[in-house]
């Protein structure tokens with residue numbers, strides 16, 4: 001056990017005295033940034049795709065859009081996130097002659113990727129809303145789009161909130177792949193501390209604890225949001 | 237006001253409406269009865285193109301709604317529809333339910349007005365539009381004695397209250413005609429009366445109404461004309477006295493016997 005105490009001392013030396021905490025804070029910041037912005041972009045893309053997929057398909061345009069969306073979803077769900085990240089950072093962007101910081105690339109790729117997953121979640125959410133809600137809106141002369149945004153999607157979001165929370169947690173956990181394109185995230189930060197001290201046990205333990213705390217906080221927030229959204233469901 | 241010509245509707249192989257012809261005049265109250273599955277709902281839903289007719293014409297104020305090029309939303313705004321299951325917006329309060337469409341339509345109208353004539357003094361601000369819509373909504377709620385429920389969500393209302401809110405929500409658009417699809421069928425018996433009362437009030441005020449219902453008492457009292465549907469046809473129609481007192485078609489006779 002004395003051995004473990006020494007390891008803790010070593011970790012604290014670097015974490016506090018050698019400003020390791022700054023690296024960790026930056027890593028934590030990037031992890032949250034990638035996950036949060038990725039989720040936001042994902043929700044926007046996912047909602048658009050889900051909406052396209054539930055539009056009645058009498059006309060040509062919805063059918064074309066629908067095919068594009070199907071392909072998009074198939075691509076992003078059918079390839080690993082690491083591959084998408086590497087393709088974007090080392091292939092697509094250089095080919096286009098664009099130079100972006102790795103964290104920004106990660107945000108976009110995470111957004112595109114989670115958009116594919118969220119579109120499926122959102123579609124389920126939309127289909128779970130009573131069709132009478134759409135009918136009620138359309139019968140009053142509201143357009144499909146207005147009924148969707150004002151009536152159906154808010155109810156769909158409420159239905160899928162726990163699943164969206166899980167998607168966010170998945171994103172947080174998956175951020176560790178951004179080290180492949182050289183971005184500094186929580187994992188890279190602790191890896192650096194480990195490399196500097198030649199001691200990985202404590203850094204990785206602390207890292208795991210931070211991940212768990214993040215996940216617990218998010219789960220708590222989702223519960224609070226669910227409770228406040230359920231207000232409209234309470235009956236007599 | 238509404239003229240239906242040779243209306244047919246099929247779902248895939250199943251032909252649900254077969255060559256329906258009917259004219260509904262301004263102020264007229266038409267009650268549609270018939271066995272379950274005879275096409276009553278489909279007929280009603282074709283009137284505002286919630287179901288797109290397979291063939292035929294629906295003239296509303298002289299415009300053929302079955303024409304795909306018509307902007308159906310504009311016409312639906314003048315055709316109130318009341319459903320069996322209310323279809324109140326669950327994520328909106330009672331007041332918001334009533335205000336939503338009027339505010340939306342008025343905002344759109346103002347945008348158009350501003351584009352065509354920016355100097356126009358009659359252009360209202362969003363706040364003014366909302367204030368007007370709210371005053372009107374509260375007036376309607378007062379009329380049905382539910383002004384204290386304005387801030388409640390639909391889930392906290394009884395079935396009868398929900399349906400009455402659904403009716404005034406439609407009225408908030410100042411419709412020219414009201415379409416009712418079995419408005420009391422999903423209600424507990426003790427709540428049927430309050431909804432029928434409100435509908436009778438509307439009738440007495442001269443509203444044009446098309447009502448699908450099994451409430452024969454209501455039909456007798458309110459209807460100018462009763463239409464009996466069977467198998468997608470209008471099998472018989474006439475005044476309530478004729479249709480209930482002296483039905484000609486054996487199917488009508490059989491149906492009336494079975495429900496009495």
Ligand SMILES: Nc1ncnc2c1ncn2[C@@H]1O[C@H](COP(=O)(O)OP(=O)(O)O)[C@@H](O)[C@H]1O
Pocket residue numbers: 247250252270271272273274275276277278279
């Ligand atoms: N959207 C639909 N798709 C397929 N069949 C339908 C649809 N709506 C109604 N039908 C069928 O059309 C027939 C008439 O239905 P409906 O108009 O609801 O009758 P009613 O209101 O008189 O009970 C029924 O056989 C019903 O199953």
Ligand SMILES: [Mg+2]
Pocket residue numbers: 276277278418
């Ligand atoms: Mg029906």
